[in-house]
Each structure stands twice: as structure tokens, then as C-alpha cells.
């Protein structure tokens with residue numbers, strides 16, 4: 011009999027629907043029926059868009075969507091055991107993978123292995139050119155590696171867009187007995203889950219990228235600082251690191267090159283501010299995560315006082331492919347100033363939510379309608395927040411803005427971490443503003459007064475407005491608070507609260523004024539008198 | 548404090564972990580993670596114990612514990628119900644889900660039910676935003692697209708012992 015392979019989608023969405031249990035249950039059943047010599051069950055990451063957990067049976071090329079263990083059992087008993095396809099659970103391939111109908115084509119660089127390989131199997135990664143880039147890099151001189159990354163134009167995907175090659179060069183040039191590579195996997199931006207899916211779906215790409223970075227700048231030790239809440243990512247990374255050691259990609263004298271590199275996972279403990287690079291370093295050092303004064307910047311004085319490269323997960327995941335295919339290939343994708351792709355997370359009131367990798371320069375509308383299938387349930391789109399919580403809120407007039415590192419400067423639309431949050435007309439602008447500011451207030455580390463007090467005052471004003479107690483002076487004061495806080499705060503958290511606040515006030519001023527007149531067009535505000543506060547301590 | 552037998556066991560487990568890692572730089576947070584995993588929360592005695600073992604001032608340990616949301620200085624319910632109030636969940640009605648949980652269990656946020664079974668915690672983004680609104684029970688049981696009507700069912704499942712029972 012021909013061997014059968016069953017792929018089960020175990021990405022974060024599917025896990026929510028019970029994919030882990032389904033996979034284990036299926037494996038048990040297969041043993042029970044003595045099917046194990048011919049059936050292999052593989053857990054992969056996302057197989058596409060769906061209602062239930064997607065299961066793909068090969069070589070029959072049949073897709074199922076399952077929602078219960080009974081349905082899993084049915085597939086095993088009918089399809090795998092008796093060879094009869096289960097029609098009522100089958101889903102149309104076209105519906106699962108609507109990529110063909112997509113207006114802008116997906117370009118998968120950092121997500122290329124996600125859903126394709128078993129993330130817990132290093133051999134599948136190697137089979138897809140895994141660790142080839144490392145071997146190629148080790149045959150280059152370190153400064154040639156840096157040169158290639160510089161030439162590619164790769165910029166930091168963690169939000170700030172700093173040129174990665176330059177950052178590496180600074181670190182390489184700093185003189186020290188020890189240097190470090192740190193991967194920022196503290197993804198805490200509400201709406202963002204791309205780093206998580208990359209680490210869960212293709213952990214070796216991140217590891218390979220970090221080793222290459224280490225070789226390029228002369229660092230022999232790396233840390234992945236990851237959110238403690240990301241259980242699956244941590245599990246997959248730890249397993250991947252262990253395997254990489256066994257295969258000789260980590261440890262002493264990697265692939266006989268004389269270069270050695272060690273990698274450790276460190277867990278965060280639930281503080282958004284630890285995503286800020288210097289706070290993150292404090293946290294790895296075992297301290298409270300309060301930002302440091304800059305300069306000196308981490309490439310000069312970083313972890314334990316040593317030169318350190320800090321890069322986002324997505325940035326690092328680009329590195330192996332650039333080394334493998336060359337800077338010119340990379341530059342042929344995206345826009346001249348922002349080469350390559352961006353992984354977008356589309357959330358909120360759209361028909362299809364999820365993650366998609368697209369060339370830099372796609373428009374908000376293309377993501378929203380091309381990938382997202384438009385607004386849910388026949389409502390009207392009201393606004394979109396791009397870039398994360400510290401990003402801009404835009405109205406419908408700006409939907410055709412191309413997204414790249416210049417869109418903030420040129421159009422007032424931020425790219426940030428790549429979140430696109432669609433908000434329909436059932437929501438109130440002032441209420442959303444309050445939710446955003448409560449987040450900042452809660453996550454303010456309290457080190458400096460402008461941020462600690464500014465976020466508190468902004469919340470108080472907005473809360474008054476949602477209770478229809480705000481005045482015209484309040485609105486002016488809110489503006490001022492946003493500006494002063496941004497100008498005088500110590501780190502990027504406080505410095506960026508003006509972006510969401512001012513874009514809300516400027517683009518939706520009318521709705522703020524209506525609240526002063528005691529009306530809320532979305533009918534939200536009279537109902538929110540007792541709102542739970544985001545207060546966890 | 549008289550250390551009872553079960554506590555002795557727990558301290559022993561913690562000791563073993565500390566022995567393994569104590570020479571690594573900046574290890575305090577990892578030790579606290581482990582301690583919370585063992586004890587469920589971080590009582591003052593445990594913090595003092597860790598401080599002594601690692602040769603750090605108690606004030607420093609306490610400072611770190613209170614800085615991070617993840618570390619608990621009060622006991623939590625057996626089943627911690629974490630409700631994401633991140634923006635993506637908020638626009639999908641997470642606040643109404645939160646209210647329903649508090650109502651059904653008759654507690655305030657962060658408070659433990661008298662039977663010790665539940666506590667409700669508003670949290671920030673759980674990184675599962677495409678399934679908003681998201682509720683996480685314990686560390687691994689995710690519920691997506693939660694509506695207030697689902698709340699009593701979720702609670703009932705844990706009264707019976709867990710998600711799949």
C-alpha cells in the first residue's frame with residue numbers, strides 16, 4: 011500500500027480549536043488500528059483559512075475541517091482504514107487556500123516553511139535548504155556577510171526600521187572580549203502574533219539567522235528573549251536548539267569552521283516595556299525591565315555591558331534567505347527604500363483574520379480587502395489602526411497608502427510591527443482611545459514622570475468624555491498632554507503616545523466634539539459607565 | 548515558619564533547580580519562574596529564601612517580583628481565567644465577556660472564589676488576536692471568539708475538572 015501522510019494544522023488558531031488533542035487522538039487511533047506502518051501524522055502550522063482544524067491527507071490531496079474528536083475518529087475509520095473519503099467533512103481546496111484569488115501575491119520569505127514542514131523535525135528544515143545559508147556564510151569573511159546584509163537594505167522589523175547591516179557593523183567594529191546576539195521575541199503589541207507563528211512554525215530559521223549574525227559580528231553567545239506566555243514557541247525553540255546542537259550547528263567549532271556559538275532561551279515575565287531593547291537587556295540581566303539611557307547604544311554597550319546586536323524575530327528570519335539568494339534578489343522585492351516583505355497581522359472586524367506575508371509597499375486596502383475579504387456582517391468600515399498600539403488611526407481616505415518605512419513620513423500612516431486593525435462603525439472613537447490609553451498607562455514602567463502622569467491624565471480625560479462629562483477645554487488639554495508626554499518622556503513608550511492620540515483627535519475630531527455635546531453616534535458611551543480596568547497588579 | 552512535609556518537598560525541588568543554574572549570569576528571573584511553577588505563587592518566605600540562595604538583597608528580589616505582571620504575590624485560583632483586553636479583543640467585545648465572568652463567579656478581578664477554584668485576570672494581548680476575543684484558562688487552554696453566552700459553559704467544564712472531561 012502507498013504510504014499515507016496526514017498533515018494536521020497546529021497553528022495558534024487551530025490550537026484554540028483543539029488541534030493538539032485532535033493530533034494526539036489521531037495518533038492513538040492509528041496505533042489502535044495498527045495503521046502506523048503506513049500512516050504518518052505530522053503536525054504543521056497553518057494550512058490556511060478555515061472554521062475548524064484543517065487536516066490534509068496525502069497523496070489523496072483531500073482537505074478536511076474537523077471540530078470534534080468524533081470527526082477525527084470518522085476520518086481515521088473511513089478514509090484511512092477503509093479508503094472511503096468522508097464527504098461531509100471535506101472542504102474545498104479553493105476555499106482553504108484563496109491565495110490564487112488574491113489581488114497581490116503573497117511572497118513567502120520568512121514564512122516560507124510555515125505549514126510546510128514539521129517545526130519539530132530538523133531534517134525537514136534541512137531538506138528545505140535549512141542551514142545551507144549558515145554553511146555559505148561560514149565560507150565568507152565576516153565583513154562580507156555584513157556587506158551582503160547592508161546591500162540587501164534589510165531594515166528592522168521590530169518597528170523602528172533601523173538598517174540591520176549598519177547595526178551589525180557597529181557591533182562588529184566595537185572592541186570587546188565578548189559580544190552578544192539577542193533576539194527580541196517579546197512580542198507584546200496587541201494585535202501582533204507574527205513572531206509567535208514564525209517561532210512556532212519555523213524555529214530553525216530564527217536559530218540559523220542568529221548564528222549567522224554571531225559569526226558576522228564576532229559574537230559567541232546568543233539569547234532569545236521570549237514572552238513567558240508563548241508556551242508553544244518556547245517548546246519548539248527549545249527542541250530546535252537541542253537538535254541544532256546535536257547536528258553541530260550550535261556549540262564548538264560549527265561545521266569545522268572554528269567558529270563557536272551558544273544559544274539560550276530566556277523567558278520574559280509579562281511586561282510590555284521589556285520589548286524596548288534596553289529594558290529587555292535589563293531583564294535578561296535579571297533585573298526589573300526599566301529602559302536605560304541612550305546613548306550609549308547596545309551595539310557599543312549592551313548586555314552585561316558588552317557590544318550587543320538586538321534584532322526582532324522577523325528581521326532575523328530574513329537573514330538566511332538573503333545570504334542564500336543574495337542581496338540583489340532581496341532588493342528586487344518590495345520598494346527601493348524598504349526592500350523585502352512584511353508579515354502583516356490582520357485583526358478586528360474583517361471577514362478573514364490572520365497573518366500574511368506581502369511585499370513592502372502594498373496598500374492598506376489591498377490587505378484589508380484582498381486578504382481580509384472586507385468588513386464583516388455588512389457593516390461599514392470606520393477606521394483602521396496600522397502599526398500597533400503606538401501606530402496611527404486612519405480614516406477611509408488613507409486606505410490606498412502604500413505601507414513601508416516611508417509611509418509614516420510621507421502619509422502619516424505607520425507600518426510599525428505590521429498590525430492592521432479594522433474597526434467598523436459599531437465602535438466609538440473615544441471609547442477606543444480610552445482602551446488604547448489604558449494600555450499605555452498600565453504598561454508605563456513608572457520610571458519617568460511625564461509618561462507615568464501623562465498617561466494617567468489622558469485616561470482621566472477620556473473617561474470623562476465617555477461619560478459625557480468632558481468639555482472643549484478637555485479636548486485641547488488632551489492634545490497638549492499628548493505632545494508634552496511625547497516630547498519629554500524617557501523612552502519609546504512614552505514618546506509615542508502622541509501618535510495614536512493625535513491621529514484619533516485629528517482624523518475623527520467630529521466624534522470627540524459630539525461627546526462634548528453628549529452624544530455618541532455608535533451608542534457605545536452611555537453603556538460603558540462601569541468598565542473593567544486593565545489592572546493586573 | 549514550620550516547614551511542613553509537602554513544603555519541604557517543594558523547597559527541595561527549588562533547591563535542585565537553583566543548584567543547576569546559580570552560576571549563570573542574570574538568572575534571578577528564571578529562578579522566580581521556576582519557583583512560581585512549584586509554589587503556584589511567590590509568598591514572602593519564598594522570595595526571602597531565593598534572595599539568600601542567590602546572595603541578593605531581599606529588596607532586589609521583591610522589586611523584580613512586583614515589577615513583572617506574571618509574578619503573583621497573592622495566591623490565585625486553581626483555574627486562572629485570563630481575559631485579553633488588548634485592542635483587537637476589546638473591539639470584539641472582550642469587556643462584556645469579562646463582566647460576565649465576574650458576574651457568574653461573583654468576584655472582582657484578581658480575587659479568588661471562596662472554593663479556591665477560580666480567579667479572573669484581565670491581561671494584555673495573548674498573541675492569538677485573530678481569534679478575538681480570547682480567553683485563556685491556566686497556561687494552555689485557549690478559547691477563541693468567546694461570547695458572554697459561552698461563559699457559563701466554560702466555567703462548568705472546569706468545575707467538572709477540565710476542558711475535555
Ligand SMILES: Cc1cc2nc3c(=O)[nH]c(=O)nc-3n(C[C@H](O)[C@H](O)[C@H](O)COP(=O)(O)O)c2cc1C
Nearest residue numbers: 166167168194196197198285286287321322325502
Ligand atoms: C515600548 C516599546 C516596545 C517594543 N516592543 C518590541 C517588541 O515587542 N518586539 C520587537 O522586536 N521590538 C520591540 N520594540 C523595538 C525595540 O526596542 C528594538 O527597536 C528592536 O527590537 C530592534 O530590532 P530590529 O532592528 O530588528 O527591529 C519596542 C520598542 C518600544 C519603545
Ligand code: SF4
Nearest residue numbers: 456457458461501504
Ligand atoms: S517613558 Fe514610560 S515606559 Fe519609558 S521609561 Fe518613562 S515611564 Fe518608563
Ligand code: FES
Nearest residue numbers: 631633636673676
Ligand atoms: S489583542 Fe487579544 S489576543 Fe491579541
